[in-house]
Amino acid sequence: MGEAVSTTCERCTIEIAISAMQCPHCGSPGRYPNVIQASLEAEALNKRYEDALERAHSAGTGSATQRFEKAIDSSYAVICVKANEAHRLVFGETELKATYYATSDTRFPRAKPPTGADWDAIRELVDGVLFTDPVKRHIRFAALAITFEGLTSYGPCTLVCDTSMIEHRSSTFETNSCRFFVKRGAIPFKDGSVDLSQGFRSTWLDRSKLCTAKLAARLAPDATEAEFAAILMERGATTADDEYVEVHICGPMSLRTLKGIAIDQNAPTAVGHRGILADLRDRLRRHDLLLNEST
């Protein structure tokens, strides 16, 4: 995955770093480095995609692959969080939020591990997950899902992003990016002997190509929609065994970014959660954002 380090600004055509979110020369805003990087790998992705289609036709799963692609075209980016975090997002629309949550949020800047021998190793790993400065600070991580159910082991509340609010600034990645790089020996970063093949990421619009390239070989000829969902997001025995397509969303998110929130029926009801979950449901209903009201 030999990453290009520069591109040209569409407006002034001067060479700029891919990581620039705004052109340093003409000031053109609205650049999403993750999307630009993905679009630069479009050719490599197409090659993987066409190879996958060819194999699917050979295996007699061409029809299933087409249906799978169609299902992926209407997939969502989902983020699972604890009830407390979801509540903050919803409650953040109130006046009280500005007063107190804001104060609480700014306790310390978004943290990096402190310096020190052991911590430095951790920092290197974590920085690798988040790509490089300054992009990493702006990337939100989600998973691609066909249903409203995400990786609930990370939290009982699934935030489902409104596609229209993220499609222009999102890219998808083959799997958990950190695990991907670790497996290829790219983290901790070593000298250039690492396999950094291209074609493992896509723009949001090309996400079905990436999913097909990754998963077409696993489709049965008569696979159903429910099976598509299970193949796309495979929950393992532990979170380390989860397998999914990762979504990178560049930039901020608010309640308005969401299509809605689904609450896992098995959400914990211990002290502290009861009041928060009850209030969360009240507010989601009021905003018509509770996605699984009937279940």
Added chain:
Amino acid sequence: MKAILSGRAAAALIVDGDTWHRIDADRPEDLWASGPHEWSYVFGVCQDLQFLDVQSHEDVRAALTAAVDQEHALSLALICLDPETRHETRELAADDLDQIVTRTPMAIEFLRRVFSSKPLPSTASIRRARAVSSGVAREFFDRLEHDQPAIARVHDAWNALPSEILSGLDVAEIFAFAVHSGLCLKFADAVRQSHPIEIPLDSTIAEHQTAGDLRRIVASWTASIVQDAIPALPHHRQLASRPPSRRDARKPGTLPAHSGSLGTVPAYSGPLALLEFSDLLVRELPFIERLTHMISRRQGMDADEIEEFTAEVRLRLVKNDYALLRAYQGRALFSTYIAAVIRRMLINYRRHQRGKWHDSAEAQRLGRLGIDVERALVRDGRTLQETLTLLREKHPEVTIDEIERIARLLPAKVRQKFVPIEEAESLESTGDADRVVRTDMAARISAVVCAFIDSLPGDEQLIFRLRYDCDMTVAQISRSLHRDQQVLYRLFYKHLDALRAELTKVGVDARAVEDLIGSDSTLLDFRLKNRTARPSEENEIEGADRQEDTSS
């Protein structure tokens, strides 16, 4: 072993060498295999990461539980306060909140710190929150409601912080830091309870780089609070700048002034503090001048004298780095204090102008009316009619004949009279025959006193000068020179006894001195002003010279 945890994410990652584990607050007893790939999913966009060096998984569980309880407590408190919350949900949240803060007392402290940041918005339903809560949660809401005025004052003071103090600093970060370190809460408590102010930053926070910035601005912030929020600020500052006394110890809840890991805020010390006093004087000057005019008029001063005395008051208030303002201890209203100061200044002013006044024995024999008449006619140089007008308020029955009768009984006294230089030549000499005698006596007394003072060591001469030239009290001299007050008293008694003996030796008794002081003390000259200047005066003079040189 390292741990990264977030109360809001309700999870912790534990890194032990190459092994990673995760603990989830919902099931803290379970230890999940993990890795760096989980980082983004576990913590997401949560800002409240804590990085810990720990000995065991139990340490992580304890820290995680506390962090999660704090976050839950904040959410639950806000649910209780939000006007849109349904009644049933509010009850549930209040019940949860009470259970959480009961099992994790530090959660209450966290809530108090966060809620000290700003006053509650007008939409907050604190009464409903109180109504549905009980136990520790109810106590918290009660106190929160009670603290609102103090929190608002501190918040106003923060907003009034001079921008130049904060230039180049991240104001939001500094403020958040002040909130989370407990400083805002301490200020609010200080405002509400009239306590000394201290900066209690715990060790982990004190190491944060923002702590340095905070320490640099906190003195100014204190000053802002003083100006805008604490009417009796100098009292607080003085408390903060001296060790606690036994009297402090008797006050319930009074905090030791020099505790806290970063120490007490240095109260009104340094140039910033002096700027504050300058501002205070400028702000209060119209009031002080009105008061000065009123007191002067009551003492019968004419317009010219009032103007002159008012200028003297202004000068005295800025003298010695606003020493008179700094001396205010908040035991009375500022207006009461400043009125007493002006009255005292007036006495000194008059004494300086006319010499120290002693009522004659005859006036004292005539009683209160005799004393008042002598003071008006002889000391202040009033006419009979003016004296009558002045005394009618105090002695309604007095007549001009009665004043004339008393005046005839009083002994003759000569009072110094100031006249414009151009009128001096036209004035007649009083031709008082006793004046020669008194002048001779004054010269003898002055010679003895001067010789006596000259014989003293330099530091003791300075003490005499401060006492009798600068009219400082022994207590003030004690504070200024850092000398024990009792030792100073003993020193004065010893030297005054010795001086009395010297005067007696040359035939001057106490009565002669008393008469001279009572009639014409200006004849006495102890050359106090002509002695070697104090080091501080030398500096002042040099500074003034330099300034003049620069300005010219």
